[in-house]
Amino acid sequence: MSSSALFPAVAQNKPIREIAYDTLKHAIITGDIPAGARIVETEYASKMHISRTPLREALRKLERDGLVEYLVRRGVIVRVFSTEDIYQIYTIRNALELLTLPAAVQNVTDADITELRNELNAMDALLKKEDIEALAPLARAFHSHITRLSGLYRIIRAIDSQDEFITRFSAMAIRQENRRNDAQREHHIMVDLLEKRDLPGLHKLVEAHIEHSKQKCLEAFVSQNNKAAQ
Amino acid sequence: MSSSALFPAVAQNKPIREIAYDTLKHAIITGDIPAGARIVETEYASKMHISRTPLREALRKLERDGLVEYLVRRGVIVRVFSTEDIYQIYTIRNALELLTLPAAVQNVTDADITELRNELNAMDALLKKEDIEALAPLARAFHSHITRLSGLYRIIRAIDSQDEFITRFSAMAIRQENRRNDAQREHHIMVDLLEKRDLPGLHKLVEAHIEHSKQKCLEAFVSQNNKAAQ
DNA sequence: AAAATACAATTTGGATGCAAACGAACGGAG
DNA sequence: CTCCGTTCGTTTGCATCCAAATTGTATTTT
Numbered sequence: 001m002s003s004s005a006l007f008p009a010v011a012q013n014k015p016i017r018e019i020a021y022d023t024l025k026h027a028i029i030t031g032d033i034p035a036g037a038r039i040v041e042t043e044y045a046s047k048m049h050i051s052r053t054p055l056r057e058a059l060r061k062l063e064r065d066g067l068v069e070y071l072v073r074r075g076v077i078v079r080v081f082s083t084e085d086i087y088q089i090y091t092i093r094n095a096l097e098l099l100t101l102p103a104a105v106q107n108v109t110d111a112d113i114t115e116l117r118n119e120l121n122a123m124d125a126l127l128k129k130e131d132i133e134a135l136a137p138l139a140r141a142f143h144s145h146i147t148r149l150s151g152l153y154r155i156i157r158a159i160d161s162q163d164e165f166i167t168r169f170s171a172m173a174i175r176q177e178n179r180r181n182d183a184q185r186e187h188h189i190m191v192d193l194l195e196k197r198d199l200p201g202l203h204k205l206v207e208a209h210i211e212h213s214k215q216k217c218l219e220a221f222v223s224q225n226n227k228a229a230q
Numbered sequence: 231m232s233s234s235a236l237f238p239a240v241a242q243n244k245p246i247r248e249i250a251y252d253t254l255k256h257a258i259i260t261g262d263i264p265a266g267a268r269i270v271e272t273e274y275a276s277k278m279h280i281s282r283t284p285l286r287e288a289l290r291k292l293e294r295d296g297l298v299e300y301l302v303r304r305g306v307i308v309r310v311f312s313t314e315d316i317y318q319i320y321t322i323r324n325a326l327e328l329l330t331l332p333a334a335v336q337n338v339t340d341a342d343i344t345e346l347r348n349e350l351n352a353m354d355a356l357l358k359k360e361d362i363e364a365l366a367p368l369a370r371a372f373h374s375h376i377t378r379l380s381g382l383y384r385i386i387r388a389i390d391s392q393d394e395f396i397t398r399f400s401a402m403a404i405r406q407e408n409r410r411n412d413a414q415r416e417h418h419i420m421v422d423l424l425e426k427r428d429l430p431g432l433h434k435l436v437e438a439h440i441e442h443s444k445q446k447c448l449e450a451f452v453s454q455n456n457k458a459a460q
Numbered sequence: 461a462a463a464a465t466a467c468a469a470t471t472t473g474g475a476t477g478c479a480a481a482c483g484a485a486c487g488g489a490g
Numbered sequence: 491c492t493c494c495g496t497t498c499g500t501t502t503g504c505a506t507c508c509a510a511a512t513t514g515t516a517t518t519t520t
Binding site: 245246247280281282283284303304 | 472473474475476480481482483
């Protein structure tokens, strides 16, 4: 079917609105639907071989995520980002992730440490293969894993609501040649500090880690925009 | 409806889904629709004299807010809250509001100070009349006003996404007899500190203010639950 | 030639209809 | 009497249909 060729990551048992949501989200994050583009409901409904109803529900969810913007009686457009957005999103992420650390240190088990180390190994392998496309989501999942240790699900949820941007931006940051290895080294140290239940050390490292990531992301964003402007 | 009193002009051309959203939100926050209750689409659609389409979009938005929960093929139920929820929501609010203070102090103008003082006067009057119903939203608006001074619209947005709970909970806190006057006194001092551009002082006060509010809210919640359990 | 107005086409907003799925109730068998 | 299976009703999920609004274009008027 042509629709499955266009939208491969489709789980059959999920509601169509969820599939539409995931598909559009991915398309926006990867840039397949460029920033500023208008999403006409009828157009995308027929393109995806679904009706407008689930598509609209997907678009509202994307609005919630801040990936698209609703204009009254004019439909949705894909949001355009500025360095200001990146700055603020990293600020939020930083503040919220740091909130989870005390509980994470308190709850972490040896089994968790082992799991985290396994994730790191997988990431090491991808880093060696220079498979950045695959590395970025794993890096995001790694951070998410640590925050989830806290069990503070509302805070986790608040972080996740920024997740789309974070994924998008940390992919930018990780693509920066000189950042990848530093970041991964920091990831290893994080697990070491978790194992030692060293909260102050972890706090300091995570804060610095996100700050580095922000800087690299901003650089990547600026250079990308300069290229686009030329 | 009462919300149209605040914004009479826009109420007319607001989409029905927004009206449905506001109406349901209010009903849930006030407890008219009790926690744990199921919201059947057809039932509420006919009750509100609208079709299911805008109602569904309203329900999805409420899901985003965390006020209701979607069960697959079983519709929505109103979420039940615990002290853990209150704790986490206040933790998030605290972290995010503090993030906005440096920019708020930097941007604040004399006109802003005057406006804030006007708001405080209105609140003083309501406090004297013991009109707690009317006071709670003004108190929330006052805080919101200060955070908005920062211009950090993404952070503001993140706070606003917690807004429903915050309103609900700060209403609980403000109902506590021994809290009202303290809170209002602190509000006055906040504006004084803003006027002096005293960031450290403001930071400290806001942090303490939210902490107080959290404590009172938790007390109110516990005593309310004890009453309900009896 | 420029501006304003009217009209047409496109597109969103909302209503309704239909099918599939889930749950509850009823009935039969052990 | 209890437990399991079947059936029927309720409710969600999705599709389609109708109405209203906005934008852009064309024509007319100044």
